[in-house]
Amino acid sequence: ATSSTGSPLALRDELFNLHTEFAMAYILGIFDPTHEAVDQRRREIVHMIESFGAVPHLKLVPGSRINKVNKARRSLESWLLELVREQRQGLRKEGTILAAVATTKDEHGEMIPEQVAAAEVLNHIRPTVIAAYLTTWMMAAFHDHPHVLDRLRADVDGLLREMPAEENYYANKDWLDRLTYGEAIANEVRRFYPCVPLMMARVKHTFEYNGLIFPQGWSVLLGVHGVHRDPRVYSEPGTVPRSPHDTRQSVTDQCSHLGPLFRHVCAGTVRARRAQARGRALHGAPAERL
Numbered sequence: 548a549t550s551s552t553g554s555p556l557a558l559r560d561e562l563f564n565l566h567t568e569f570a571m572a573y574i575l576g577i578f579d580p581t582h583e584a585v586d587q588r589r590r591e592i593v594h595m596i597e598s599f600g601a602v603p604h605l606k607l608v609p610g611s612r613i614n615k616v617n618k619a620r621r622s623l624e625s626w627l628l629e630l631v632r633e634q635r636q637g638l639r640k641e642g643t644i645l646a647a648v649a650t651t652k653d654e655h656g657e658m659i660p661e662q663v664a665a666a667e668v669l670n671h672i673r674p675t676v677i678a679a680y681l682t683t684w685m686m687a688a689f690h691d692h693p694h695v696l697d698r699l700r701a702d703v704d705g706l707l708r709e710m711p712a713e714e715n716y717y718a719n720k721d722w723l724d725r726l727t728y729g730e731a732i733a734n735e736v737r738r739f740y741p742c743v744p745l746m747m748a749r750v751k752h753t754f755e756y757n758g759l760i761f762p763q764g765w766s767v768l769l770g771v772h773g774v775h776r777d778p779r780v781y782s783e784p785g786t787v788p789r790s791p792h793d794t795r796q797s798v799t800d801q802c803s804h805l806g807p808l809f810r811h812v813c814a815g816t817v818r819a820r821r822a823q824a825r826g827r828a829l830h831g832a833p834a835e836r837l
Contacts, residue, residue: 562679576640627665684740
């Protein structure tokens with residue numbers, strides 16, 4: 548990518564910076580992009596995102612990816628724990644997601660544990676930043692498959708003619724829900740460009756699936772890239788759907804029938820999908836509306 552001046556632009560890095568700054572402002576109330584926390588936390592969050600494929604068994608090996616991931620997570624959670632404490636002491640801004648989570652009470656009317664609040668705030672920050680990764684690959688999809696962008700623009704243009712042209716329409720949930728081809732694009736981006744090539748899980752309880760026994764304690768690998776390109780799962784896996792009705796399920800949906808081992812949805816998935824949807828709508832907008 549290039550900037551408005553024609554100089555080279557690292558799109559992924561710029562998007563990660565932008566999304567981190569937004570997360571700091573909207574979620575934590577830190578509006579200064581030069582704040583020292585922004586750059587440090589961006590690096591830690593990006594490190595967590597890009598190390599999803601780390602092997603858990605190597606956590607005792609110095610310098611291993613999983614070790615670095617755990618170190619980054621501990622640093623983030625420790626920092627957020629301090630912010631939760633400050634929020635409860637009235638030392639931070641009101642009206643933020645941090646404020647809402649920090650003051651959440653359980654069914655007995657007691658404040659939720661501060662460690663739980665800190666982890667929940669992280670569950671808001673991480674998908675907000677992860678959306679930058681998805682947006683980067685969405686740009687690649689538009690470049691590699693021009694017909695996708697053409698169809699998206701046609702759908703956005705049609706919706707803009709049907710519905711009142713309001714400010715920031717791409718942030719309107721009802722409007723986005725009508726952009727059915729946009730949902731197909733979201734699934735295809737996650738299928739074509741998965742965040743990780745494979746995922747590892749440890750069997751918590753022995754179970755049987757399709758005649759196979761999965762003993763407790765075993766480690767099992769799910770080949771995400773392989774499932775996404777498997778013609779037994781997807782028709783014409785090397786193509787992108789042209790019709791808004793030709794939608795495809797994500798790997799999570801496809802593997803949800805595989806029993807307790809793969810019945811998992813990452814915290815913040817809905818938030819990341821919504822952010823990706825806004826990016827799709829904005830990209831499909833006519834130039835005169837940008």
